Amino acid sequence: MKDYKVIDLFSGAGGMSVGFDRAGFHIAASIELLEKYAKTHEINFPECRSLFGDIQTVSPREFELETNVSKDDRIIIIGGPPCQTFSTAGQSKIQSLTKGDIKKDPRNYLFKSYFEYVKYFNPDVFVMENVPNLQTKYGGEIFKNILDLCRSLGYQTSYDVLNAADYGVPQNRRRLFVVGFRKGKCFKFPDPTHRGNERTVSDAISDLPHIYDGIRAGLLPYSKVSNLTNYQKLLRNKKNEVDNNICRVSNERAKKVFSYMKQGDKYMDLPKEVRNILPFREDIFPDRLKRLSLDKPSWTILAHIGMDGYRYIHPTEDRTLSVREAARIQSFPDNFVFNGNMREQYIQVGNSVPPLLAEAIANSVRKLL
Known part of the structure; x- marks a missing residue:
């Protein structure tokens, strides 16, 4: 699958990039807000253009020019917008910073920047990752907005909560994945390989x-x-x-x-x-x-x-x-x-x-x- 170029948004160190690289995809470009984390990605993916910057201020067009990844290429977009506001951890701290109304935290809406890139680059597929609470937070309002946005961009979506331990990771870690496909295809999540035989x-x-x-x-x-x-x-x-x-x-x-x-x-x-x-x-x-x-x-x-x-x-x-x-x-x-x-x-x-x-x-x- 090296003819596809993978863009990793909110890349962090690059866990998603490692997985797609191991599956045979070409990690072509990424963007991460924190400089040290972007440097980790650059060190481990020397053939990738790993950008350090704020996705809210780096437009898709600027990203295209900086990375030489064209919207005319065959593209896959991966990544996980920050999830602190959807996680059950650290809620009291966030509320203190937002004067009690956590819904006003701008990190709730970083998914919009993610989908601005999806709209511009028109990938054949995107994979978005987040915490399971995203489905139910604020009565499911934000998650419904995400699914509506996917449909408006022409994507058929599949979503599920997976436990990493079921796939050979020695850790109970549940994460939500939303996968969007074009061309009328229906994505099927992988069957568990280690359920009942978890690694320790x-x-x-x-x-x-x-x-x-x-x-x-x-x-x-x-x-x-x-x-x-x-x-x-x-x-x-x-x-x-x-x-x-x-x-x-x-x-x-x-x-x-x-x-x-x-x-x-x-x-x-x-x-x-x-x-x-x-x-x-x-x-x-x-x-x-x-x-x-x-x-x-x-x-x-x-x-x-x-x-x-x-x-x-x-x-x-x-x-x-x-x-x-x-x-x-x-x-x-x-x-x-x-x-x-x-x-x-x-x-x-x-x-x-x-x-x-x-x-x-x-x-x-x-x-x-």
Whole structure:
């Protein structure tokens, strides 16, 4: 499918781009608001024109001129407009910034910029990703507007909520996908490949380098070279070392609490005297600390991992996950390098579409094309 040019809007680090690239598509151009994230995309897709800029001020025509991707080319558009206002996380903070009326937040309407590009470039197919709450937020009003807009542009749409764990990602992560096709075709979402046989945290990270709390390392060798899981074989570097071995420093009180936690435990599972070592508002933060289980998929890796990581405690070590461990759980291949400081790297991982999930959708797109 290299005759198609893929445009990734709101690209972030490039999780969707990785998936479509693995499915055989050519990632030709992208745009991302945050410079460090756009640089990550540029590093990993050197043949792509990765723009740093605001899609609300960069018109489709300016994008065309800057990237040399013409509206006359065979095009696919992918991407996910920011979802903070639709997510159940962080609502109180957003309300404080919008004087209580969250519906006034301009990020609710960034999908309009996405569809300005769809209107201009007239792609054969588009794939838009967001949180499941987009379907029901504000009584479903915004989602209905999106579907009406798709129809007005001549697209037949299919939409569904998929769990990444059903497609080989060692993480329970539910995301909404809207796929629009021209030519009267009907898109069918991929059948689950791993439902009932989900990959686990152990499948994902047990071969990664031995590290310690607070490490700041680049390339390190893998911790083992044999008895690898199929997932590890799928994602490993051929050069037998991997980058982004960065882990935040946990304070001593936190690490003491970690030592009392069994795999799968959360903060409120601990005795009161242990919780008092590192006290939180228990009515607000009942799951402030959570230790992953080796033999189960991870819970959703969120961008909040860039703040403290206490919801992502290593299953057997008294530390939080490293950037690379989080990236593995997201299904990024080990040759993918994250740019920026530690916090920015974590947030890029947490905000991304898992590449294996994106690849499954890309393969279904390819079949229909």
